[in-house]
Amino acid sequence: MNVSSRLSETAGQYGEKPAYYFEGQAVSYRQLDGMVSQFAANLQVMGIEKGDHVALLLGNSPYFVIGMYGALRAGATVIPVNPIYTPAEIGYILSNGDVKGVIALDLLLPMFEQMDAQLPGLEHIIFCETPPSENKQFNIEDASIRTKMKSFTSLLSAGSSIFSPPKLDEEDLAVILYTSGTTGKPKGAMLTHKNIYSNASDVAAYLKMNDQDKVVATLPMFHVFCLTVSLNAPLMNGASLIIVPRFSPKEVFRLIKEYQATVFAGVPTMYNFMLQYENGLQEDVESLRLCISGGASMPVALLKGFEQKFKVVISEGYGLSEASPVTCFNPLDRPRKAGSIGMNILNVENKVVNELGEEVPPNQVGELIAKGPNIMRGYYKMPEETAHTIRDGWLYTGDLARMDEEGYFYIVDRKKDMIIVGGYNVYPREVEEVYYNHPEITEAAVLGIPDPEQGEAVLCYIVTTNPNLTAESLIEYGKGQLAKYKVPSVIEFLDELPKNTTGKILRRALKEQVAERSRL
Known part of the structure; x- marks a missing residue:
């Protein structure tokens, strides 16, 4: 299958039922x-x-x-x-x-x-x-x-x-999802028909999706979060999609109310925009039975503020392209824990391990790894990256996490250097490579800084041979090389980047500077 x-099969069962609504049709x-x-x-x-x-x-x-x-x-x-x-x-x-x-x-x-x-x-x-x-x-x-x-x-x-x-065949390749790589080049996660089908089926069962649901599809369809949760899972079960070409709080509130939508999935940035939208009312979203959040960790204050204003519960989950993507979700049949990414979904096992791959006790921090029918075949034309990421059938996510005594998982820290801008992943090395190509730049280091609207923004430290080089010109330079959300919003110049005795740039020192500045 x-x-x-x-x-x-769904068309044979629900032939005349709307599969999707788009621009009023x-x-x-x-x-x-x-x-x-x-x-x-x-x-x-x-x-x-x-x-x-x-x-x-x-x-x-x-x-x-x-x-x-x-x-x-x-x-x-x-x-x-x-x-x-x-x-x-x-x-x-x-x-x-x-x-x-x-x-x-x-x-x-x-x-x-x-x-x-x-x-x-x-x-x-x-x-x-x-x-x-x-x-x-x-x-x-x-x-x-x-x-x-x-x-x-x-x-x-x-x-x-x-x-x-x-x-x-279920093992035939269905989708290749390119995800930004720490080497500066995107990696293609190879997902089989079994990977895609099993995750959509298990997510639908876990979230109890059925033919009475109307699901708002406003997340980007080219992103695996929407692909599985807002597209494949609903269409496998006779639900109707409400296709939104681009996100705006006004339009989402209107469509939820007009179509009496029952499921909304978004990244924390979307929830923040909806919470801040002055004309958004509780009555606009009273038809929703489920709100889903993923793509980035949702601040607990945002989660509670949204739930208090609109009287709906947000179920936070976790996933990554390499897992088709979902591995965890907060359950619907027991208490949701704020700040948690939830528990194992059907047929997927998560655990937290130490550097030797040994499972650690509850509440101890380690690397989150996952196993199940949803785990990718590997990276396209990257056997070494594949061998490093998938070991003994387990997907090593690179995220630090802990699990409590009841089996709820919590992300403690993201992949070491990754920045998430409005739900999109930005890897510093990819941005740094662009600036290293600039003829007047000798060093570059990229970090994430807090941003009230996008969650994070990109900060780039620059060491240059030209004292007249401006931040504005370098931001424009980035716009010609990178997607909009990857372009640094802040450029800062240093005489030199902090390094250890082997010459490796000390990102930790730069992060401490950013953290100290944010506390002032």
């Missing part, structure tokens, strides 16, 4: 399943075969849902990519991921024209039409690109309607 074939399960098969059939006609890699560069929309399920049904491996990444970031993923076809917004067509020579393996560009705008003035002159281009709409309205599904 896989999520795409499961969609067909409802689409039934029967309609969605038909479009998925039509799209899969035309992918086959184009030459997309079992095992080929197809990237999605899309925001939240029916394009994403149909594109992902259609590619999976055709036997392709799907690679979701954040469409606001820079061309350099996108180019690396498409090249490293051996992508044969992309499904992307038409606004990105000029970028593909520029990158054509860098991507010799890219044979198909399926573009998704966006509404006309003044900013959409482009003309694709490259004949090579034009021959690769096909309209998403045309693949649904014409061409073959005869679909011969390939035989898929």
